[in-house]
Amino acid sequence: MKTADQLAQYVLPTYARSPITLVRGEGTRVWDEDGGVYLDFCTGIAVCSIGHCHPRMVAAITGQAGRLIHCSNLYGIEPQAKLARTIVEDHVRLPGKVFFGNSGAEANDGLIKTARRFGHRRPQADGSPRFEVLTFSQSFHGRTLGSMAATAQTKIQEGFDPLLPGFRYLPFNDPDALRPAIRPETAAILLEPVQGEGGIHPAGAGFLHTIVELCRAHDLLLLFDEIQCGFGRCGESMAWRTIAPDIQPDGISWAKGLGGGVPIGAFWVSDRAIDADGTALSSLMGPGSHASTFGGNPLVCAAALAVLDEIAGQDLAANARHQNSRIRASISAWKLPAVLEVRGPGLLLGVALDPAALQVPAGRTPALAVTDECRKRGLLVVPAGPQTVRLLPPLNVTCQDVDEALAILHDAITSLSA
Ligand code: PLP
Numbered sequence: 369m370k371t372a373d374q375l376a377q378y379v380l381p382t383y384a385r386s387p388i389t390l391v392r393g394e395g396t397r398v399w400d401e402d403g404g405v406y407l408d409f410c411t412g413i414a415v416c417s418i419g420h421c422h423p424r425m426v427a428a429i430t431g432q433a434g435r436l437i438h439c440s441n442l443y444g445i446e447p448q449a450k451l452a453r454t455i456v457e458d459h460v461r462l463p464g465k466v467f468f469g470n471s472g473a474e475a476n477d478g479l480i481k482t483a484r485r486f487g488h489r490r491p492q493a494d495g496s497p498r499f500e501v502l503t504f505s506q507s508f509h510g511r512t513l514g515s516m517a518a519t520a521q522t523k524i525q526e527g528f529d530p531l532l533p534g535f536r537y538l539p540f541n542d543p544d545a546l547r548p549a550i551r552p553e554t555a556a557i558l559l560e561p562v563q564g565e566g567g568i569h570p571a572g573a574g575f576l577h578t579i580v581e582l583c584r585a586h587d588l589l590l591l592f593d594e595i596q597c598g599f600g601r602c603g604e605s606m607a608w609r610t611i612a613p614d615i616q617p618d619g620i621s622w623a624k625g626l627g628g629g630v631p632i633g634a635f636w637v638s639d640r641a642i643d644a645d646g647t648a649l650s651s652l653m654g655p656g657s658h659a660s661t662f663g664g665n666p667l668v669c670a671a672a673l674a675v676l677d678e679i680a681g682q683d684l685a686a687n688a689r690h691q692n693s694r695i696r697a698s699i700s701a702w703k704l705p706a707v708l709e710v711r712g713p714g715l716l717l718g719v720a721l722d723p724a725a726l727q728v729p730a731g732r733t734p735a736l737a738v739t740d741e742c743r744k745r746g747l748l749v750v751p752a753g754p755q756t757v758r759l760l761p762p763l764n765v766t767c768q769d770v771d772e773a774l775a776i777l778h779d780a781i782t783s784l785s786a
Contacts, residue, residue, distance in 0.1 A: 371389040371401060372385075372387065372389065386743060388400040388401075388402075388404065388406075388743070389401045393408065393416070393419075393420025393421055394419075394420050394421055395419040395420060395421075395422075395762070396408055396409075396419055396420075396761060396762055396765055396766075396769045397420070398420060398748070404746070405746065406743070406746050406747060406748045407746060407747045407748065407769060407772060407773050407776070408420065408748045408761070408762075409747060409748060409749050409759050409760060409761045409773050410748040410749055410750040410758075410760060411760050411761065411762055412629060413596075413624070413750055413760065414564070414596050414601060414624050414625055414716065414760045415624045415625060415627070415628070415629055416628055416629050416762055417599065417600065417601065417624075417625035417628050417675060417679065417684075417762060417763050418628050418675055418678045418679065418684070418762055418763065418764055419762040419764055419765075420629075420762075422628070422674075422678065424674045424677070424678050425628055425629075425671055425674045425675060425678075427674070428670045428671055428673065428674035429630070429667065429670065429671050429674075431670070432447065432666055432667050432670035432671070433667060435666070436666045437665070437666060437667045438662070438665045438666065438667065439665070439666065440661070441659065441660075441663065441664065445664060445665065445666055445669065446666070447666050447669035447670040447673055448468060448664040448665075448666070448669045450669070450673055451466075451468075451664070451669045451672050451673050451676070452465070452466040452468075452664075454673065454676050454677075455634065455636065455676070456636065458605070458676070458680060459598075459599065459605045459606060459676070460606065460620065460636055462616055462617075462638060463638070463639040463640075464636050464637055464638040464639050464650055465636065465637055465639065465650040466634050466635070466636050467634065467635055467637075467653065467658060467663070467664075468632065468633070468634045468660070468663040468664025468668075468669070469632075469633040469634065469635075469660045469663040469664075470631050470632065470633055470660060470662050470663060471510070471623050471631060471633045472509075472510050472515075472593075472595035472596075472621065472622075472623030472624060472633050473509070473510025473511050473512040473514075473515040473516075473633075474510075474512065474515075474623075474633050474660070474663075475595065475621035475622060475623055475633035475634055475635045476509045476510050476512075476514065476515040476518060476558070476593060476595070476621050476635075477510075477512050477514040477515055478621070478635040478653075478658060479556075479558065479591045479593075479619045479620075479621050479635050480501060480514045480515070480518060480558075481514075481653070481657070481658060482589070482591075482619055482635070482637055482649075482652065482653055483499075483501050483555045483556035483558075483589050483591065483619075484497070484499055484534075484555070485652040485653060485657065486498075486555055486556070486589055486642065486649065486652060487499045487553075487555035487556075489642065489643075489647070489652055490555075490587055490642060490643070492552045492553060493552065496553075498552070498553050498554060498555035499534045499553055499555055500534050500535070500536060500551065500553045500554045500555055500556075501518060501534060501535055501554075501555065501556045501557070501558050501591075502535075502536055502537075502538055502546070502549065502550075502554060502556070502557045502558070503518045503519070503520050503535055503536075503537055503538075503557075503558050503559065504520060504537065504538055504539065504540040504559050504563075505520050505537055505538070505539050505540050505566075506520065506521065506540055506563055506566030506567065506569065506753075507519055507520045507521070507537075507540070507558075507559065507560060507563060507566060507593075508521065508524070508560070508563070508564065508565035508566055509558070509560075509593055510595075511524070513528075513531075513532050514532055516528065516531070516532075517531040517532035517533075517534070517535050518535055518558060520537035521566075536549070536554075540559075540563065540566075540569065540571070540575075541569070541571060541572050541575045542575070543574060543575050543578035543579075546575075546578060546579070546582065547578070547582065550582060550586045550588070554586065554588060555588060555589060556588055556589035556590070556591050556618075556619075557579050557582070557583060557588055557589070557590055557591065558591040558592075558593060559571060559579070559591075559592065559593065560592070560593045560594075560595075560596065560597060561576070561592055561594065561597055561602075561607040561608040561610075561611055562596075562597040562602055562607050562611075562712060562713065562716055564595075564596035564597060564716065564752060564758075565596075565752055565753070566752070566753060567711075567718060567720075567752045567753040567755075567756045568711045568712040568716060568717065568718025568752050568756060568758060569711065570610075570611060570711070570712065570713060571611055572611070573611050573612045576608070576611055576612045576615055577612060577615075580615055583618075589618040589619060589649075590615075590617045590618050590619075591617065591618060591619040591620070591621070592606075592607075592608055592617045592619070592620045592621070593620075593621050594606060594607055594608070594620050594621065594622050595621055595622055595623045595624055595633070596624055596625075596716065597716055598620070598622045598624075598625065598626070599622065599625045599626055599675075599676065599679060600625070600679045600684050600685040600688055600714070600763050601625055601688065601714055601715055601716050601760075601763065602685075602688065602712075602713040602714040602715075602716050603685050603686075603688045603689035603692060603713050603714030603715075604685055604714075605679075605680075605685060606620070607713070607716075610713045610714070616638070616640075617638070618637070618638045618640065618649055619635060619636060619637050619638065619649075620635065620636045621633070621634070621635045622634050622635070622636075625675070625763075626672050626675065626676075627668055627671055627672045627675065628671060628672070628674075628675035629671075630667070630668045630671040630672065631662075631668065632664075632668040632669070632671075632672050633663075634664075637649055637650040637652075637653060638650060678764075679763060682764060684763035684764050685714070685763070687763060687764060687765070688713075688714035688715040688763050689713075689714055691714075691715060691761070691765060691767075691770055692712075692713065692714050692715065692717065694767065694770060695710070695717060695759065695770060695774065696710050698771075698774050699719065699774070699777075702778055704725075704778070704781055704782065704785065705722065705725040705785070706721055706722050706725040706726050706781050706782075706784070706785050706786075707719060707720070707721065707722070707781065708720040708721065708722045711756075715759070715760060715761055715763060715765070716758075716760065717758065717759040717760075718752050718756040718757070718758055718759075719756065719757045719758075719759065719777070720755060720756050721734040721735060721738060721755050721756065721757065721781075722734075722755075723755060724786075725785060725786055726738075726781075726784045726785060726786060727784055727785070727786045728784065733751065733754035733755065734754065734755050734784075735751030735752070735753065735754055735755055735756055735757050736751055736754075737784055738757050738777075738780050738781055738784065739751055739757060741779075741780035741781075741783055741784060742757075742776055742777060742780045744780075745776045745779060745780060746776060747773050747776040747777065747780070749777070757777075759773070759777075761773070
C-alpha cells in the first residue's frame, strides 16, 4: 500500500497534503519516495533552521540518545538547564525564566496562563481579576483551545465554538484603533513581531512603541509570539530587535526553529518586578502552576542546544540578512507584473502575487498554484495566505542554492503569468 493511501485510510484528514512523500533530507535538499529531489525552501515551515540532518544535530541527538532520552521534570535535567541558560543569556539577553513544552500552541497557552495569573495578582479596581488578552487581525497563534481563541482568524475557529473567552481582536499595525481599546479587564497584549501565517507582515516600530506605552500606562503584559520569527530567522536572534531593539517584552513564546526539527516549544517570562514589594513576574508561575510530561526532556534539549550553538557559532543570522538582500535584489530585477512586492526580514520572506496577472487553475489560490509549479520543478515553498508565497530556507543556505531556487521560482511564476 502506498504511503498516500495508508495516510488516507488511517490518519485523520486534517491536512491538505502535497502529492509527494518525503523520505530523506540532507542540508537544503530532500528526497521523495520515488527518488525525486527538491531544494527545500519550506523547511517543515520554518523548522529545520540549520538544514536537514546537520551533522552537529545528528551527533547531539545520537550522543544524548545513548545516555538518557527521558526522565521527567521530577528530576534535574542537565541539557534543559544549559538550554535555558543559553536562551536567556545569549538570545533574550534580559533576566527571566523559561518553561519548556512541545509545540508553539502550547507555548502560547503558557503565556496566556501567565497573563491570567498576572491578572489575578494585579486585579481591577473592584478586586475582580483581569483576564483579557488583546491580539491582532490575521494573527496565528496555534490550534489548542487557548491559542486558537487568541488567533484572530475565523477560518481557524470555525465549528469549534464556544471559544475560550477573554480575547479581543484589533487591527494590526493600527495604533489609533488600539489606544481606546484597553478596558479594565485587559491584562496583556500578544502579537507576532512579524506575522507569518497571515502573509509575512512585520509590525511597525511606531506600532510596537505605542503598545509599549499602553502596557506601561495600563499595567499590561507585552507578550511576543516568536514561534516562527525567532532564533535568527529574521536576521537577529530575536525578531522584535530587527524592528525596535530597545523594547523589553514581559513574555516570549518559541517553537519551530528552536529545535531544528525535534518537537520543542518554550516560553520565557521576565524577572521584572510587578509591584512595590518587588514580586517577580516569573514567580507567578510557581510550583504546580504548569507542567508537561515530555517538556524539556534531555533528548530535545540536547538537539536544540546544538541548533542554537550552530546558529550563534556560524552567525547564521548574518547570513539570513545577507541572503535577504540578494533575494530582494534578484526578484525586483525580474520586474514581473505578477510580483507585487517582497516582504519580511531575514529569511522569513513573502513574495506577494497579483492574482490579476496570473492564470490560476480552478480551485487553487495564486499562492498554491505557484507552490505547485515550484514543486514540479524541484523547489519546495509554502503559501502564507492566498496570495503570498513564503521562502523559508535554512539559515545556512548558500548563495548557490538561493540562485537555483530563484531561477525555479521565476520559471514557475512566468509559467502562470497571464
Ligand atoms: N505561532 C506562530 C506565529 C506560528 O507560526 C505557529 C505555527 O505555524 C504557531 C504559533 C503554532 O505552533 P505549533 O504548530 O507548533 O503549535
